[in-house]
Amino acid sequence: MLRGRARRGREAHAGTGDDPLDAAQERRVRAVLALGGVPQADLLDGVQQVRLRLLERAASGREAPRDVSAWAAVVASNLAMDWHRAKRRQERLGERLAALRQLEHPSGEDTSVLSVAVAQGLDELPDAQRQVVVLRFYADLPVRSIAEQLGVPEGTVKSRLHTAVRALRARLHEDEVV
DSSP states (O other): OHHHHHHHHHHHHHOSTTOSSOHHHHHHHHHHHHHTTOOGGGHHHHHHHHHHHHHHHHHTTOOOOSSHHHHHHHHHHHHHHHHHHHHHHHHHHHHHHHHHHHHHSOOSOHHHHHHHHHHHHHHHSOHHHHHHHIIIIISOOOHHHHHHHHTSOHHHHHHHHHHHHHHHHHHHHHTTOO
16 A cells, blocks of 8 residues: 555656656756757657656556656656667668768868767767767766766766777777877
8 A cells, every 4th residue: 555655656746647747857858858969850759758668667567766857867868879879770871881982082181080980989889888978078068967867976977988988099099090
């Protein structure tokens, strides 16, 4: 009986009526998706995916997350990574062809070679490391914001950044790009 009450209490915080996300949680999900690079046109689909996962969780009999807002932000971040993976699969052939063309017809721009090398290095990073690198250096978010958005300690973000940057640096030296 206590479990039922606790669950109902958490569900009350999860949203009103049949909607598992309240307006503030939906804004946070949209922000995380947008910061994760999901285009504006796909944000609504991402929000609906988070809702669906929360409803599926409840339908499977599992308890609602203790902090629905943090849980939704992590799910949104994972959806953004999934979106990038799908996009990357579609674009991979085009990127490889473009890289081959650059090698065949060098433009003299070192930045093009560096950009391709960094993109390839990012592809090889584990998802969690790639995520913090993109949020920190491409979205220009401070470590504190990244930690809050991902629901992890700041130290975890710093550790992932350190490890990722070290791996990227080693990759660039190995490829003799820098």
